[in-house]
Amino acid sequence: MKRVLSFRLSILLLICSLNAAPLFADSVTTHERTVTKVSEGIYVIRHPDAPDSFPQGNTTVIIGEREVLVVDSCLLPSSTKEDIKQIRQWTNKPVRYLVNTHWHFDHTNGNALYAEAFPGLSVIAQVETQKMIQSFNPTAITSYSNRTERFKRYLETGKDGDGNPISDAFRKDLTNSLNGIDSVVAEFKNLTPLAPNVTFDHELSVNLGNREVQIRFLGRGNTAGDTVIFLPKEKIVIVGDLLDHPVPYFYGGFPLELAATLQRIAQLDAQTIIPGHGDIQHDKTYLTQVIGLVDEVVAVVLKEVNTTPGRKLEEVQQAVPKAVDLAAWRQKFAGNDQENRDNFDASVESLIKVAYKQAMVR
Known part of the structure; x- marks a missing residue:
């Protein structure tokens, strides 16, 4: 799917x-x-x-x-x-x-x-x-319409909120979102x-x-x-x-x-x-699979943070793929569906970042 x-x-x-x-x-x-x-x-x-x-x-x-x-x-x-x-x-x-x-x-x-x-x-x-x-x-709902101008700016500049170039897929999704956002904002108006x-x-x-x-x-x-x-x-x-x-x-x-x-x-x-x-x-089966992935990734993040004081996020991001077979995990979750594979990569990237952030403030 x-x-x-x-x-x-x-x-x-x-x-x-x-x-x-x-x-x-x-x-x-x-x-x-x-x-x-x-x-x-x-x-x-x-x-x-x-x-x-x-x-x-x-x-x-x-x-x-x-x-x-x-x-x-x-x-x-x-x-x-x-x-x-x-x-x-x-x-x-x-x-x-x-x-x-x-x-x-x-x-x-x-x-x-x-x-x-x-x-x-x-x-x-x-x-x-x-x-x-x-x-x-309440604030998130009332400000929902603000994304219209923000998405338009991304399309006009070709860059996202962090200044990174947007991909063709991102551009397509932004366009689709803008095409449908007015009806959503209208529903939220009286919410x-x-x-x-x-x-x-x-x-x-x-x-x-x-x-x-x-x-x-x-x-x-x-x-x-x-x-x-x-x-x-x-x-x-x-x-x-x-x-x-x-x-x-x-x-x-x-x-x-x-x-x-x-x-x-x-x-x-x-x-x-x-x-x-x-x-x-x-x-x-699927629940156990998710647990296994989280355990492996988090273990590497904690090892990197705990054994090397001042470890930078970029260093941890480089260490995780060396210790965890993310390609194998990607295949388990996403198979050959490219959108799901991209989603997996993005989700795991976020997992590493947020795990690092949480580990640094423990």
């Missing part, structure tokens, strides 16, 4: 903060809305990318005997409204809970629409996620960001009626407040952007802690893993 590299990278240049990932996920390019019935009363909705190529996160709907829980509320209001309409076709039971797996707005923009459609809704998030949604997301009204530190459980849902914080990785939703009876785990498929998401976050957090997910008695973006996984 193909994904768009340059547009994702362009957002890296536009929106980031010290220990936070960009407001997007490095997802497969998705052109249509699909619904997958994972188990009785449990559905995963995959959304098409926004008109400007911005990816939309997966939404999971869990229906119990009494009420409904939804995981992640999507990016575009129009997509959220379609999801709500679909849920009402599935059941007349109320959506009582909405869980945000993390703060990125392709997973949280629809919060207010759910609250409007289902009075008394509890919007749940780990405490760090709530803080980010409250402080960062009201809504922060969670229920928070937890480590674990929270709800019962939807003969269906237990465990909401857990297993550690930092993609963000400071990554939330995992586990259904022990059904052996299903929903992990947000801690895991994206087919190429993992390593922009920002806490790479020195990521493998341990993913390992805790692997220890759960789950047979189905629902990622933040991409295909549902029916075993732990």
Whole structure:
């Protein structure tokens, strides 16, 4: 499956903060809305990318005997409204809970629409996620239109925000983004960001009626407040952007802690893993593969930083490919798909940079 590299990278240049990932996920390019019935009363909705190529996160709907829980509320209001309409076709039971797996707005923009459609809704998030949604997301949404002029400047000058020449692929993606951005800005114009009204530190459980849902914080990785939703009876785990498929998401976050957090997910008695973006996984093969890659890269970064005081990023970047067979890892994740291969290279490059940054401040 193909994904768009340059547009994702362009957002890296536009929106980031010290220990936070960009407001997007490095997802497969998705052109249509699909619904997958994972188990009785449990559905995963995959959304098409926004008109400007911005990816939309997966939404999971869990229906119990009494009420409904939804995981992640999507990016575009129009997509959220379609999801709500679909849920009402599935059941007349109320959506009582909405869980945000993390703060990125392709997973949280629809919060207010759910609250409007289902009075008394509890919007749940780990405490760090709530803080980010409250402080960062409103400004990011209102400033979304600013990228129009910035993208135009990149095209006119032929250089990105760091002054580096833009590639033909980057130019094409910028053009595609500009062709679709007006409709996205129009949707965002009346969007009201809504922060969670229920928070937890480590674990929270709800019962939807003969269906237990465990909401857990297993550690930092993609963000400071990554939330995992586990259904022990059904052996299903929903992990947000801690895991994206087919190429993992390593922009920002806490790479020195990521493998341990993913390992805790692997220890759960789950047979189905629902990622933040991409295909549902029916075993732990892909999860284990991501853990292996992170472990290898981070180990080299730490060795370089710890054994040579004052080690420069450029030196670490040169050391990693000598110690880790990145070509073999690229083949495992991306095969012969050039866009996925490019995405893998860019994601691993970010992993090295952010791991170095985190290692230097420990």
